[in-house]
Amino acid sequence: MSAIVRFIKANPLLLGFAVFIIPLLVLLWFQYIWLDKLAQASAIAEQVALRNYLDAVAKDVSGFYRAKADALLDIPQRDVADGDYSTIVDRWSKADLLGIRRLYLVHYGQVGTGTHFVFDPHENALISAPGSDESLAVILACLPWQTRTKGTAAYLNFGLQVNEQDPNHRIVLNPVVGENKELIAIAAFVVDQSYFAGSLLKTAAAQALTTLSPKRDTENLVVVVRNKENEVVFGSVSDPGSISGISLGFPFVFTDWRLHLYNPGPTPEQWARNSFNTNMGLALLLVVTVLGGLALALRTAGRAMRLSEMKSDFVSNVSHELRTPLASIRVFAEFLRQGKVKNPEKIEEYGEIIELETQRLTRLIDNILDFSRIESERKTYRFVPTDLAEVIQSVLKSFSLRLGQADVELLCDLPDTPLAKIQADPEAIGLALHNLLDNAVKYSKDTEPANRRIGVRLAQEDGVYVISVADTGIGISKEEQGRIFDRFHRVSTRLVHDIKGSGLGLAIVYHIMRAHHGTVTVSSELGQGSTFYLRLPVSAKGTGGQRNSRSQGTIPADRHA
Numbered sequence: 001m002s003a004i005v006r007f008i009k010a011n012p013l014l015l016g017f018a019v020f021i022i023p024l025l026v027l028l029w030f031q032y033i034w035l036d037k038l039a040q041a042s043a044i045a046e047q048v049a050l051r052n053y054l055d056a057v058a059k060d061v062s063g064f065y066r067a068k069a070d071a072l073l074d075i076p077q078r079d080v081a082d083g084d085y086s087t088i089v090d091r092w093s094k095a096d097l098l099g100i101r102r103l104y105l106v107h108y109g110q111v112g113t114g115t116h117f118v119f120d121p122h123e124n125a126l127i128s129a130p131g132s133d134e135s136l137a138v139i140l141a142c143l144p145w146q147t148r149t150k151g152t153a154a155y156l157n158f159g160l161q162v163n164e165q166d167p168n169h170r171i172v173l174n175p176v177v178g179e180n181k182e183l184i185a186i187a188a189f190v191v192d193q194s195y196f197a198g199s200l201l202k203t204a205a206a207q208a209l210t211t212l213s214p215k216r217d218t219e220n221l222v223v224v225v226r227n228k229e230n231e232v233v234f235g236s237v238s239d240p241g242s243i244s245g246i247s248l249g250f251p252f253v254f255t256d257w258r259l260h261l262y263n264p265g266p267t268p269e270q271w272a273r274n275s276f277n278t279n280m281g282l283a284l285l286l287v288v289t290v291l292g293g294l295a296l297a298l299r300t301a302g303r304a305m306r307l308s309e310m311k312s313d314f315v316s317n318v319s320h321e322l323r324t325p326l327a328s329i330r331v332f333a334e335f336l337r338q339g340k341v342k343n344p345e346k347i348e349e350y351g352e353i354i355e356l357e358t359q360r361l362t363r364l365i366d367n368i369l370d371f372s373r374i375e376s377e378r379k380t381y382r383f384v385p386t387d388l389a390e391v392i393q394s395v396l397k398s399f400s401l402r403l404g405q406a407d408v409e410l411l412c413d414l415p416d417t418p419l420a421k422i423q424a425d426p427e428a429i430g431l432a433l434h435n436l437l438d439n440a441v442k443y444s445k446d447t448e449p450a451n452r453r454i455g456v457r458l459a460q461e462d463g464v465y466v467i468s469v470a471d472t473g474i475g476i477s478k479e480e481q482g483r484i485f486d487r488f489h490r491v492s493t494r495l496v497h498d499i500k501g502s503g504l505g506l507a508i509v510y511h512i513m514r515a516h517h518g519t520v521t522v523s524s525e526l527g528q529g530s531t532f533y534l535r536l537p538v539s540a541k542g543t544g545g546q547r548n549s550r551s552q553g554t555i556p557a558d559r560h561a
Contacts, residue, residue: 021294024287031283036276047246050221053208054248054261057223060204062252064099065172065191069160071095072103073174073187080107080176080185085117085126088187093124099200101192104129104138107185114142114186134190137169142186145175162253167228168193170253191253197234201225222262233257325357356401363434367504370431381425381515388458388465388536389414391426395433396456406441406452413457419465422538424516429534432512432520435505436469436532443473443530463538464518470531476524484522485510509534 072095079087085105092103103119105126116139117126129135141163161173169190176185205223224235247260332350335341341350373379396412403410433456440454455470476484485506506520509532513520516536524530 021291024290028283028287032280038276038279050246050261051248053221054246054259056208057201057204058248058250058259060207061196061200061250061254064200064204065253066160068100068189069172069174072100072189073160073172075105075174075176075185075187077176077178077184080105081178083107089119089124089126092119093121097121099192099195101190102134104188104190105185106138106142106188108145108183116142133166134169137163137166138171138188138190140165141171141173141188145183145186162255164254164256167256172253196254197225201234224260224262226258226260228256235260325360328357329354352401356405359398360402363438366431367435367508370508379511379515381428381512383423383425385421386424386426386429387421388419388424388429388467391429392433392456392458392467395430395437399434399437402438402441403454406444408441408444408452408454411453411455413455413459415458415460419458419460420538422465422536424536425512428512428515429536432509432534433467433469435509436534439505440469440471440473440530444471460538464535465538467534467536468531469534470529472529475526475528476522476530477526481522481524485520 072092075088079085088105097103105117105119106114107117108114116129116135118129118135119125120127129138159174161175163171163173170193171188171190173186173188175183176187178184201223222235225233227233247258249255249258332354336347336350341347370379392412392414396410400410437454437456444452444454451472453472455468457466457468457470459466459468509520513534513536518534518536521533521535522530523533
């Protein structure tokens, strides 16, 4: 339990991320289930809507012919009982015969086979039916009734009848029955098939669209009517056999034809699945966006926390760095003030120590001030013609006492032939070299005295001057090499836990090299020492004077190589 508590305290941001991401994933899972059910329900609803559309078309067609039959074929017994057909003629002459090819009246009087009349709209009269395929179709349709003229209600099926034995002559019939349930006459009309396929279906299909939701995309819907032979008699589609759809038969006339509804676009299932994929994609995009924002916020907070920790370590390390030389200066100054030291050699030794510690303090304070100027973009450099060999010799001379006290052997390799001067700030270059030498001494303390060596070399390679500082210290791991030039960063391994420093030296070296259009790199392996390389272009920019560090940028807060 204590380990869990320690882990939580050490990783508060990770805990906050988990607390946020777990409910978010749960919500995403419920969103997935809900969208999946919605997709299924949408597919069913789409199928129902399309079937309702077909049903509306079929009902409109059936309603049209039933209305025509009620208006034209519902003939009272009195209108045919005495053989006077004037009332019927008057009704039919005034009626709208659109969709009706021909009107027939078969009167069963004394003649058992009945007398067949056809209505002539031009003469407004009933005339004897001429011999034709259509008349023959009407006779055949009425033939079953001829044997029932003497029958009773038990054998008669009253009401509208449809005869479609001949698909070219579809007939709607209505019997006229007497008081004793005997058959007196049959009124019939032949359906105008061309009007049905060319006009009625188109009108019914357009009107039925209003039954669908106004927001439903109906532009891609294709209505097709197929006959008994599966031939398309209405509508057009490039390849009906390859397109899925739903179908419905006509309930009254054209019962052997089927009404099909095609959608060349996605099927209802595909439409629902596409909708599901779109909604789920948007949900995932929202989650990714939220997680990205959260990760960025956590990363920023983490960087702020790390920076705060590094600043705290910096204050602690600088306090130690200041306390140690000050303690030495105070002790040796007190010895000299009290006159406890009489030996001239000792006096000179203590004086050198005081001077060395004073220089150490000066360097530390200079680093802090330089860092402050760099952070506030007020750091300036004075570029003058500079001999790098002279800069190196000057730094090594001022560093010789420190090297002697640390028992470190110094190896210096300078060109035999003087190199051309470059435009540079000699003090800044010297500070960069001093910081590298200071690190080389610090991280060589744990090695054997016989193996403590520092090599400084100046050479010209491919148009650049290269100053290298090599040591035989503990080395730097590959993971750390990309971060050692970050401000406040110090190598965090058990090998260097007792090595103090401000964490600013290499960051300042990095900035100085950038200001000189150069680079600083490191080559190192754990246990085998490190080599730092300062590369300065031979044809350095500038002709002297001062250059502000603003144009070069500030030290990065968290830079990875």
